[in-house]
Amino acid sequence: MDRREGLARDITLEGVAKIFGTQGRLVEAVAPTDLVLKAGTTTALVGPSGCGKSTLLRLIAGLDLPTEGRITIGAETPAEMRGRAGLAVAFQDPALLPWRTVAGNVALGRSLARMPRDAAAVAELIRLVGLEGFEDRRPAELSGGMRQRAAIARALAGLPELLLLDEPFGAVDELTRDRLNAELPPLWEARGATAVLVTHSISEAVRLSDRILVMTPRPARIAADITVTLPRGEARDPASEAFRKTCAQVLAALREHQLPDSIAAQ
Numbered sequence: 001m002d003r004r005e006g007l008a009r010d011i012t013l014e015g016v017a018k019i020f021g022t023q024g025r026l027v028e029a030v031a032p033t034d035l036v037l038k039a040g041t042t043t044a045l046v047g048p049s050g051c052g053k054s055t056l057l058r059l060i061a062g063l064d065l066p067t068e069g070r071i072t073i074g075a076e077t078p079a080e081m082r083g084r085a086g087l088a089v090a091f092q093d094p095a096l097l098p099w100r101t102v103a104g105n106v107a108l109g110r111s112l113a114r115m116p117r118d119a120a121a122v123a124e125l126i127r128l129v130g131l132e133g134f135e136d137r138r139p140a141e142l143s144g145g146m147r148q149r150a151a152i153a154r155a156l157a158g159l160p161e162l163l164l165l166d167e168p169f170g171a172v173d174e175l176t177r178d179r180l181n182a183e184l185p186p187l188w189e190a191r192g193a194t195a196v197l198v199t200h201s202i203s204e205a206v207r208l209s210d211r212i213l214v215m216t217p218r219p220a221r222i223a224a225d226i227t228v229t230l231p232r233g234e235a236r237d238p239a240s241e242a243f244r245k246t247c248a249q250v251l252a253a254l255r256e257h258q259l260p261d262s263i264a265a266q
């Protein structure tokens with residue numbers, strides 16, 4: 001399928017539910033969910049730890065199959081889309097190839113998407129995620145936060161139509177996180193790609209997203225569906241009144257559904 005064609009496709013979840021069976025016990029992680037995520041938008045999933053956010057993201061990524069229901073991205077299943085590198089993931093536990101350098105791992109993002117080699121594009125991504133000078137290091141030589149940034153660079157390298165990020169900036173310091181929050185989203189927004197991210201930070205969700213889905217404690221259900229009407233990009237100033245109001249709206253939704261304040265306070 002043509003990459004440009006792919007950029008205009010919504011993600012549709014119809015009655016999607018996930019139940020895990022472990023040690024003779026059933027764990028309902030995601031309650032039956034209907035949802036349409038519009039192409040070209042960025043959606044944040046927030047909710048208490050263990051509620052099922054990552055599970056939902058893994059289902060959308062095609063890394064796991066729903067127990068019930070189905071997920072389609074246009075006419076494709078997530079697995080089909082992943083098979084042609086139309087979607088890319090950067091998860092908490094970055095699955096970098098240990099024998100490849102940072103540059104080699106990032107370049108892999110391009111080759112998996114069947115894109116020609118482009119050392120300059122790889123170098124630019126490495127610079128953007130703040131890993132300049134570490135191009136020739138292997139994952140074992142990097143900190144957790146650096147590995148996470150290398151995984152984000154690799155995910156972005158293939159110009160995916162759909163980008164799935166699980167706490168992408170969770171293990172990085174505040175200043176770096178602030179810079180990544182400002183500089184990375186334009187890389188997918190400008191191309192009209194769709195993004196879904198899990199975050200524990202309300203302000204990060206408000207900064208990056210067009211829409212915030214507040215999830216209930218497990219099994220995950222959508223407790224609130226909040227549209228972020230602030231302008232995208234740098235204009236989304238965390239110090240502005242409108243920004244703070246949106247954060248307060250998300251916090252109120254978390255409180256209303258009696259979610260722990262540990263996440264709400266961040």
Ligand SMILES: Nc1ncnc2c1ncn2[C@@H]1O[C@H](COP(=O)(O)OP(=O)(O)OP(=O)(O)O)[C@@H](O)[C@H]1O
Pocket residue numbers: 020021022027028029047048049050051052053054055056218
């Ligand atoms: N492969 C699995 N097998 C069994 N249970 C699982 C599996 N993956 C997740 N679970 C369970 O499903 C529930 C939801 O987990 P999930 O990782 O989706 O939560 P989360 O909201 O992303 O949590 P966190 O914010 O802490 O990352 C948890 O109770 C977890 O123990």
